[in-house]
Amino acid sequence: MDLGLSEEQEMLKTSARDFLQKECPKQLVRQLDDSEEGHSPDLWRKMAEQGWMGLVFPEEYGGSGGSFLDLAVLLDEMGYNILPGPFFSAVILGGLPIALTGSEEQKMEFLPRLADGTTLLTLALTEPTAGYDAASVRTEATARNGEYVINGTKLFVPNANVADYLICVARTGKGDQAESSLTLLIIDARSPGVRITPLKTIARDRQCEVVFDNVVVSEKNILGRPNEAWPIVEEVLQKATVAKCAEMVGGAQAVLDMTVNYARERIQFDRPIGSFQAIQHYCADMASDVIGSRFLTYKAAWKTSEGLPAAADVAMAKAWTGEAYERVTLLGHQILGAIGFTMDHDMHLYYRRAKAGQTIFGDADFQRGIVARGQGL
Amino acid sequence: MDLGLSEEQEMLKTSARDFLQKECPKQLVRQLDDSEEGHSPDLWRKMAEQGWMGLVFPEEYGGSGGSFLDLAVLLDEMGYNILPGPFFSAVILGGLPIALTGSEEQKMEFLPRLADGTTLLTLALTEPTAGYDAASVRTEATARNGEYVINGTKLFVPNANVADYLICVARTGKGDQAESSLTLLIIDARSPGVRITPLKTIARDRQCEVVFDNVVVSEKNILGRPNEAWPIVEEVLQKATVAKCAEMVGGAQAVLDMTVNYARERIQFDRPIGSFQAIQHYCADMASDVIGSRFLTYKAAWKTSEGLPAAADVAMAKAWTGEAYERVTLLGHQILGAIGFTMDHDMHLYYRRAKAGQTIFGDADFQRGIVARGQGL
Amino acid sequence: MDFRFSEGEEAFRQQVRQWLKQEIPQRWVELDPGIWEETEESWAIARQFHRKLGEKGWLAPAYPKEYGGLELSHMKRLILAEELAYNRAPVGVEVEITVNWVTPAILLFGTERQKKEYATRIARGDTIFCIGYSEPDAGSDLASVKTRAVEDGDDYVINGQKIWCSYAHLADYCWLAVRTDPDAPKHKGISVFIVDMKTPGITVRPLINILNHHSFNEVFFDDVRVPKENLVGQKNNGWYQVAIALDFERSSIGWAATNQRIIEELADYARETTRNGQPLAKDPLVRNQLAQLAVENEVARMMAYRIAWMYSKGLHPGYESSMSMVFVSELSRRTASIGMRILGHYGELDRGSKWAVLNARLARMSLSALSIGVGGGSNEIQRNIIAVRGLGLPRK
């Protein structure tokens, strides 16, 4: 048993922290949060130079063949620094399905360009039900002379507004089971009939409405095997869930650090507020929440990385981390008081992301449903 | 609006507290808890002299015509002093159905003897499903020549071991609805075929298994109208639920008082522990739980007393008070530490009753189900 | 015991409701601003509405009639506050502050001139105060005030800085606590002044809150001259006066009524929304959560009623107000959190977004609720008060 990171991972962690502190100061975070696109091509280029977008992809496709655990370490630091932009959607939601199920040709086409920062992808999965189940997919792709015509509305699609390609989960048949007639299609975001509208969220992430109105793509754009998309989607979702947990762990850690520093320095009633027992106990509970999140998340990430069955572990990590991150930010705000209620302070940036992280890929109740199945319930 | 008790109720409260402190000291509570019967005929006689058993029954049946709210005030004090014995089962579970639906003859037969302390009754409702719904009643009463033959097993019947009569809820037909074929029958506890086994509970209340094995009673023993028992049972349950809340409010108040006194006096690290912020905040939360319980309970009791629809209020009171009483006792134990873990201290007596109170007549989740219906969900 | 309102009180409630139905501007309903969400437009609407309320005598219904009040009973004031909040009338924090903190203190400690001049205008809705208590190094700890006032002829000359002054950029006056005796012990030597915000030397600098609105300000005092007649009460007695004022009827009923409305709207939403092929209202977890919110808000409401009832009995609630505020503030956060969770991804959508539901009120509330129970008079301090004043636990 080894609960520590490897030397290489520690180096990755340190270099990521240094890079982000330097290249993505909170000032830039705020600027991007407030911008229309929520994406800095300049920062993106620099990240590509760090090799981050290709971290987990094989070397033959321009990646560096890192492990999923390496990616978790990187995401942890991104969460710590609340990096805005499409990294998560491009690499995890966009890149992973291609790496998992793409043809050699597709891999060669997309992965190197993802890795070198020239192409952005995302996954268009959820629809107005806002659920992560197969039955919720109603968008239809109808076969017609070697082409597919796509119609439907996708909702809460991350970073579609800057994506070059959308990987669309569409219904291509009328199987008995909701799961058995879904297909992945790679769609150029500039195709006629694609309409992308960013939604306004409190996390100021870029979730979008994507409408497909008689969008025509070639059958060569099918990713993986027709009607057999769901197991791939499930695998991507599972990985995305633990990846999101890694981000949240970093965020929660940052909130703890920020709060403890404040409590050490802020004087009230002639004492640092961190000397009051109530504040001490809040901080102790925050620390406990953070470490719990860290271990559950890294266990799930490690299992994922090793290719071991991890469904229950991932669900446990998300159930705990999603709620813990919210608790940690709420206590952070409680301890900071009025100063944390100002735009100028960073605390609310974390709080907003905690709320978004709690929801995406299924909230704690949803995850506990998966855990219960794992318990044989 | 008047959130205070009337002068008479204040007097009842004071006299009940004085009486119980004198006649039922904790020493007697422990003795009764440990005894086989859980009942002191001597104390019972004295309570009858106080007019407590007849408090809510009309004067013509030996009662004093008090209101349900008066009863709540009395139960509050009984909970404060954790009075053991069959008062609750005799007066509320046994007496109320007779007062609500009994024939003149039945009222004359049972109520005066209940009021003067010579007869004990209880309600035999729940069965091995342990649920408070009509469908759970499987015990059958089969009509035969002006008699009924009763077969079945009742479980968790309070104080059946000392009851003279059992009011049995039995199935007398095969209606379409579970609710439509239930009948109340008054059964002499010494009838052949009645077998009563007290169960051992951590609250050391006297919940019993009652087996009816071909028990024969006359059809004159039917209470109310045949096959129409369920609305009566529901009314009794609703009243019993708020009555139990009143008991719990008193118990929670006692725990708060006991804990605050201890925190004022116990010195650790050269200070009273009640001066530590953590302990102060625990106590503040306990006080908040107690007052919340008090208001929700008294509101429900007042509505019940006034004959106003109170289903949602009663469910709210029970949902809150059941959980609050447990929280309060848990914090009480936390603050008391080791001393509270000894048999000699009173705290655990309250904790045990809090656990029992939480369960009986449906736990908080069950009550929230009723509240949700009230919300139109 | 009687949990009913009297017939007269019920009639009054109906009267208020009717009036609000007519008088709340449609534009306000569209704007639907939450707490700490003043814009120039919403502020303008609110000021108009204040005057209307003032005309009815409902802006400061507690005041003596001679100072523009109605001397309305405590129970009716409770009802009024409940209806205003439930119906989302354009009454903001600034009125709460002016009406409930400033005037009562003026009436208690002020000169006859001050009472006449300010109380009456406040009751009419003509005058708004901001509060100058907090300083950068004294948030919860008022006794640490450093802003100085020095006598000079007929004036005091004030220098220093205040922070968290809500609506200072819009207020007519500041209710200012300053140090007038720097050599006295911390709690002594503080005085309270009424300062015209147009006085030269006052600079107001905005602090944008996390709802992206300008409610708070830093206020800088640079040789600000205030006539001596604007001293309220006794010189150097300010800490005591402020402590009394903070203790005035802080009505938590508004929060409870706000929650009530939102819990009802969530229930409506759950009834009307289908998820996984069945109404959300049939999901046992959702039912359980909404029911628990309803139960908790009933506790909050009763705690608030209790305060009004105590006043009506001539009792003076102390720790009971603290308890009520602690409970309702934490419940507001829970309501926002659980509400957002029930809405799922839709809960994240901000006001003005396509696909937003319930006018994004839950998302907004999840942010605004972060301001409740923190800072000056934080829930930690309130819990200390409950323990020490309410339960008699030792201070040390």
Add this chain to the structure above:
Amino acid sequence: MDFRFSEGEEAFRQQVRQWLKQEIPQRWVELDPGIWEETEESWAIARQFHRKLGEKGWLAPAYPKEYGGLELSHMKRLILAEELAYNRAPVGVEVEITVNWVTPAILLFGTERQKKEYATRIARGDTIFCIGYSEPDAGSDLASVKTRAVEDGDDYVINGQKIWCSYAHLADYCWLAVRTDPDAPKHKGISVFIVDMKTPGITVRPLINILNHHSFNEVFFDDVRVPKENLVGQKNNGWYQVAIALDFERSSIGWAATNQRIIEELADYARETTRNGQPLAKDPLVRNQLAQLAVENEVARMMAYRIAWMYSKGLHPGYESSMSMVFVSELSRRTASIGMRILGHYGELDRGSKWAVLNARLARMSLSALSIGVGGGSNEIQRNIIAVRGLGLPRK
């Protein structure tokens, strides 16, 4: 990172499991005593089992081989502790105390004679200590010890009273903290002695716990003569020695494993029990609660693993142990509470009652769990430690 145990460790786990399957007496399974539930019979079984464990070297596997230990790796000790607890082996609190508090302190501070004499016998399962720290006026506050030891020739003469001495009526020795210099500051002037419980002048008076068992005692010392050679470590250095000892590997893995077993049994029960015509396991609220317990216990388990892992890396966990204990103790209470709730009326039934389910373990646990995280080393103090030592928050 690697969350797996090594092959050797897994093999060791299998070995322990096999052995426990053979060696746990059937009678013990029937008795199924929880914590603080020693009876004469269960005590006798436990003492037998201790000797068996001792023979395997598994009673004190951490000790140096020369004192009867196995010098087993930290990870294997973790596994051993986990399997013992999960399989409900007859190992009580008394062993935990003796093995994990007393001997490590003897090995650190004791004379060679003390090490040889006591450590070896403890490792064999021949000797049990009780702890004499708490006094009526010093529960969490060890520095307030008043029991006095005065030098007299070759002996110390001890007078005073101790309380909460678990198993003092059954123990062979007492590990006793007393004041040897009444004039020194509170934290100085305390010394630790090994006292034979058969020494004249010792009176043991039972305190019956709320499980109705005799675990705790008051112990009175009336001119008890203890040879000077029984002083452990330096005179007047006792407070420091005790603080170190309290800091020794306190394994929370036992609690986590105990919870794990119970959560699994609750899940079994939910699968096998029909309520309202469907298996309890289909009730969404029950599913949600059991899943949450499983998640929380996974946190508890990882916190415990972390401690062992840190030791295995040569690190010395401090606040990490506090965190682990706070978390698992509160989780144990939640497990008992939620478990009882899921069982409904059946959950209230005590051991030996007709109709009891899961051997009434939840009801028993709901009582025994009241003892965890309270009193000396309470969760409040542990949270202070986390804040101050772990997070660097200021003490004052």
